[in-house]
Amino acid sequence: MRKFILCLLLPLALMGCSAKSEWATDEIVARMAYREAGPSTLTLMTMISNRSGGGAHTSLMINASQRVIWDPAGTFKHPRIPERNDVIYGVNPEVFGIYKSAHSRETYHVVMQEITVSPEVAEQAFAIARGLGAQSQAQCTASTSRLLSQLPGFNSIGSYLFPKKLMENFAKLPGVRTSKLFEEDAGDKATAFGAAKAVQPETF
Numbered sequence: 001m002r003k004f005i006l007c008l009l010l011p012l013a014l015m016g017c018s019a020k021s022e023w024a025t026d027e028i029v030a031r032m033a034y035r036e037a038g039p040s041t042l043t044l045m046t047m048i049s050n051r052s053g054g055g056a057h058t059s060l061m062i063n064a065s066q067r068v069i070w071d072p073a074g075t076f077k078h079p080r081i082p083e084r085n086d087v088i089y090g091v092n093p094e095v096f097g098i099y100k101s102a103h104s105r106e107t108y109h110v111v112m113q114e115i116t117v118s119p120e121v122a123e124q125a126f127a128i129a130r131g132l133g134a135q136s137q138a139q140c141t142a143s144t145s146r147l148l149s150q151l152p153g154f155n156s157i158g159s160y161l162f163p164k165k166l167m168e169n170f171a172k173l174p175g176v177r178t179s180k181l182f183e184e185d186a187g188d189k190a191t192a193f194g195a196a197k198a199v200q201p202e203t204f
Contacts, residue, residue: 022134024082024089032082032090036067040122043114044144045069046167047103050182055163056108058141060148062129064122067091069099072135072143076102085134086143104183113170114177121151141166 043061048054060070069088076099082089088099104110117125128147135143141163148157148170156173160166170176 022083022085024084028082029084029089033066034090034092034095035065036063036092038063039116040064040119041114041116042122042125042148043112044148044167044170045100045103046111046113046163047108048111048164048167050107050109053164055141055165055167057103058144058163058166060125060129060144061091061096062122062125064119064126066126067096068126068129069096070125070129070132070144070147072132072140073137074140084130086132087129100181101183104181106184106186109183110181111167112179112181113167114179115170115173115175117151117153121153125151 041061041063043063045059045061046055047057049056057074059072059074062068062070066089069091070086071083071088072086074086076088077083078098081095081098088095091099100110100112125147128150132143132147138161141160145157145160145166148154149159154173157166157169160169171178
């Protein structure tokens with residue numbers, strides 16, 4: 001853990017919806033692999049404008065055999081956090097905290113909607129995310145809704161282009177637990193991890 005914390009002292013830049021293609025090595029992905037204890041879960045994350053109330057970005061955290069974040073067309077980056085196309089690996093509590101904080105600021109907050117699923121459904125979501133590849137600009141919500149709609153129990157999830165619409169529909173699923181993260185910084189405040197923030201979201 002000490003070694004990992006040291007890794008987090010490097011700069012971070014993030015967010016929005018823009019295409020990217022990254023491919024971390026097998027060695028790094030294996031070394032950073034993390035699975036959160038407890039049940040298998042899916043957590044839909046929606047970045048909401050505090051000014052307009054519109055949705056700015058969609059991502060999905062998947063706690064399967066590993067905990068990862070499907071971050072389609074996102075620009076979250078850290079040189080020590082591995083990514084393959086739009087799948088962020090090694091999402092332990094520190095990485096999850098950095099990811100959430102990177103997207104939350106005085107102009108945006110993060111809505112997190114968690115639902116417990118079977119290990120098989122979580123693993124299927126993980127497999128679909130790995131197979132989708134890097135998404136193009138403004139496809140964060142469309143690709144996430146497409147992923148979800150392929151899962152058993154999520155057939156009520158339709159096809160959406162707008163983050164807030166997907167968030168509202170996801171909230172109708174039984175057993176969804178919702179939390180929110182608000183922060184008051186202007187977007188470039190240094191954190192305890194030495195992280196820098198920058199936001200260029202697309203608000204719908």
